[in-house]
Amino acid sequence: MNTRNELRAHIQRLLADKGDREPLGDADSLVLSGRLDSIDILQIVVFLESNYSIDFADREFDQEDFDSIARILALIELRVPAAGTPQA
Amino acid sequence: MNFNFSEPMFRHAQSDGARLALSVGDRDVSYSELAVLAQRTAAWLNRDPARPRGFVAILASRSVEAYVGVLGTGWAGDAYVPINPKLPEDRIATLLEIIHPVALVTDEGGRKALTGRAFEAAPAMVLNSFDDLPAHDPQDRPRRMQAEDPAYMIFTSGSTGVPKGVVVPLRAIHALVTGMQEVYGFGPHDRFSKAYNLSFDGSIHDMFTCWNAGASLHPVPARQLMAPAKFIQEKQLTMWTSVPSTAVFLERMKMLQPGAFPSLRYTIFSGEPLPLRSALAWQRAAPNSVVDNICGHTECCCFSTLERLSDPPRVTPKLGLVAIGKPLPGFEAAVFDEDCKPLPPGQEGELALAGPQVALGYFQDAERTAVRFPSIDGKVWYRTGDLVVVDESGSLHHLGRIDNQVKVLGHRIELGEVESHLAAICGTDAVAAVAWPVEHGSARGIAAFHCAEGLSAQEIRDKMALRVPRYMVPQQVRCLERIPLTEQGKIDRAALIAMLDLASDGDVRLAEFPPVAVP
Numbered sequence: 001m002n003t004r005n006e007l008r009a010h011i012q013r014l015l016a017d018k019g020d021r022e023p024l025g026d027a028d029s030l031v032l033s034g035r036l037d038s039i040d041i042l043q044i045v046v047f048l049e050s051n052y053s054i055d056f057a058d059r060e061f062d063q064e065d066f067d068s069i070a071r072i073l074a075l076i077e078l079r080v081p082a083a084g085t086p087q088a
Numbered sequence: 089m090n091f092n093f094s095e096p097m098f099r100h101a102q103s104d105g106a107r108l109a110l111s112v113g114d115r116d117v118s119y120s121e122l123a124v125l126a127q128r129t130a131a132w133l134n135r136d137p138a139r140p141r142g143f144v145a146i147l148a149s150r151s152v153e154a155y156v157g158v159l160g161t162g163w164a165g166d167a168y169v170p171i172n173p174k175l176p177e178d179r180i181a182t183l184l185e186i187i188h189p190v191a192l193v194t195d196e197g198g199r200k201a202l203t204g205r206a207f208e209a210a211p212a213m214v215l216n217s218f219d220d221l222p223a224h225d226p227q228d229r230p231r232r233m234q235a236e237d238p239a240y241m242i243f244t245s246g247s248t249g250v251p252k253g254v255v256v257p258l259r260a261i262h263a264l265v266t267g268m269q270e271v272y273g274f275g276p277h278d279r280f281s282k283a284y285n286l287s288f289d290g291s292i293h294d295m296f297t298c299w300n301a302g303a304s305l306h307p308v309p310a311r312q313l314m315a316p317a318k319f320i321q322e323k324q325l326t327m328w329t330s331v332p333s334t335a336v337f338l339e340r341m342k343m344l345q346p347g348a349f350p351s352l353r354y355t356i357f358s359g360e361p362l363p364l365r366s367a368l369a370w371q372r373a374a375p376n377s378v379v380d381n382i383c384g385h386t387e388c389c390c391f392s393t394l395e396r397l398s399d400p401p402r403v404t405p406k407l408g409l410v411a412i413g414k415p416l417p418g419f420e421a422a423v424f425d426e427d428c429k430p431l432p433p434g435q436e437g438e439l440a441l442a443g444p445q446v447a448l449g450y451f452q453d454a455e456r457t458a459v460r461f462p463s464i465d466g467k468v469w470y471r472t473g474d475l476v477v478v479d480e481s482g483s484l485h486h487l488g489r490i491d492n493q494v495k496v497l498g499h500r501i502e503l504g505e506v507e508s509h510l511a512a513i514c515g516t517d518a519v520a521a522v523a524w525p526v527e528h529g530s531a532r533g534i535a536a537f538h539c540a541e542g543l544s545a546q547e548i549r550d551k552m553a554l555r556v557p558r559y560m561v562p563q564q565v566r567c568l569e570r571i572p573l574t575e576q577g578k579i580d581r582a583a584l585i586a587m588l589d590l591a592s593d594g595d596v597r598l599a600e601f602p603p604v605a606v607p
Contacts, residue, residue, distance in 0.1 A: 034561075
């Protein structure tokens with residue numbers, strides 16, 4: 001599975017946990033729309049830390065960077081030199 | 089004396105007007121600039137000098153317009169009512185219909201929110217731009233006000249389905265600001281955070297304690313609310329006030345490094361129970377700061393009791409929460425039984441508060457006001473609904489609620505209000521709502537139950553989202569054959585919660601991280 005699909009599957013699981021089974025587009029707002037809350041964001045952070053070794057400590061944290069699948073992908077690309085190749 | 093809440097700001101504008109009063113994004117506003125804008129707004133409001141005093145709605149958030157709107161309203165002699173522009177259109181319309189404001193102040197977000205029903209409910213006088221204000225009159229002063237005149241009204245969830253407005257007089261702000269100044273000794277060099285939205289009563293302290301001290305106010309941009317570490321550092325804040333979940337989130341993000349916030353001298357956590365672990369992590373990150381847990385009520389002008397994190401800390405047994413401490417200056421606290429008779433220390437009962445910070449009551453609701461604000465031997469008390477106990481040291485401990493009010497992500501919700509909307513949507517009274525799951529004394533969401541076949545969970549959630557703030561929209565909706573009732577015929581919420589607990593597959597992450605509020 002590529003990064004996009006993995007991320008989408010992860011977010012769809014988070015949404016389903018809250019009873020949200022609506023369609024999920026790459027550009028759909030997740031945080032500002034209220035579909036995801038801060039605990040979900042923590043879940044996504046854990047996912048990014050463990051799959052892409054992104055360390056968020058001492059970094060600027062902008063919750064709007066997590067607002068859509070497209071924005072999270074951009075974040076991964078920015079912070080991981082070889083984006084799209086998840087580590088084992 | 090003049091109780092006008094804009095008076096202290098005006099005095100600083102006269103004595104040292106170039107000093108920074110407000111910093112929003114790149115925009116720095118000095119005391120004199122703030123006073124000029126407030127005076128011009130007041131002049132706009134008072135174009136008809138014979139107009140009776142009333143409410144001015146502030147449909148704005150985290151903008152210069154929002155704070156000028158507040159100060160201009162006070163200057164003119166009116167009371168302000170904050171309305172969050174992010175509320176659904178129907179909710180904004182309902183609030184405007186209840187308030188009947190004499191005028192409305194907007195910012196960019198407020199102008200966007202004023203559509204459809206909300207637009208129709210708006211008053212004739214709407215301020216859309218400072219360009220529309222009359223010229224500055226340097227002779228004008230904040231209007232002379234009395235202690236009992238209304239200062240503001242903040243809406244909270246109402247158990248009957250209609251939001252209830254808490255009307256707070258000017259003497260309450262005066263008492264709060266005087267008490268906070270006595271406890272902390274703020275000065276002009278202090279730099280205050282403003283994390284709470286205007287519609288959260290914690291913002292009363294942020295604004296008025298700050299401008300009373302001649303200090304500067306720094307609203308946290310919405311996008312940095314969850315993790316404001318960089319904001320605190322860049323702005324060199326000395327006073328931080330927020331919900332405890334900010335500390336929880338930062339800790340989990342490894343952003344609470346020891347010594348991370350050396351500029352902080354004071355920290356206040358308020359709005360939710362404070363987990364000890366987060367309080368200690370914050371103390372390490374802000375070694376020069378006192379860390380205070382303050383319990384507050386909208387009906388008592390924002391802050392009521394204070395517990396300072398000490399070594400060893402005073403913790404509420406079994407809950408892992410910091411105690412809520414002792415009443416702030418000016419307050420008298422008592423623990424009441426069901427008949428409003430004071431209980432001795434060590435016995436659990438309802439926290440009741442008396443003193444100058446107690447509100448005037450609920451807007452246009454004398455009946456509810458009489459119940460929640462009883463006058464006993466000539467003294468008015470506010471019955472908080474909080475279940476508390478006093479320990480041997482005289483400190484209060486918060487144990488929960490005695491009614492159906494819950495906190496979800498820091499927001500106060502009456503389950504009865506959720507149920508009343510559910511009943512309207514489902515076309516049946518066979519509905520119920522519970523806060524679930526609950527961790528560290530704070531709930532993450534609302535779960536709803538109904539007996540209306542043929543309505544999907546998504547349909548119900550969509551319809552709720554048009555009626556109530558998003559934190560009141562149930563995250564889970566379940567259809568049951570019948571709603572379980574207790575022997576007394578009330579909704580058996582314990583049975584519903586047990587049902588949810590059983591159905592959940594042991595979500596470990598919730599035990600690990602308590603919820604984070606995003607006001």
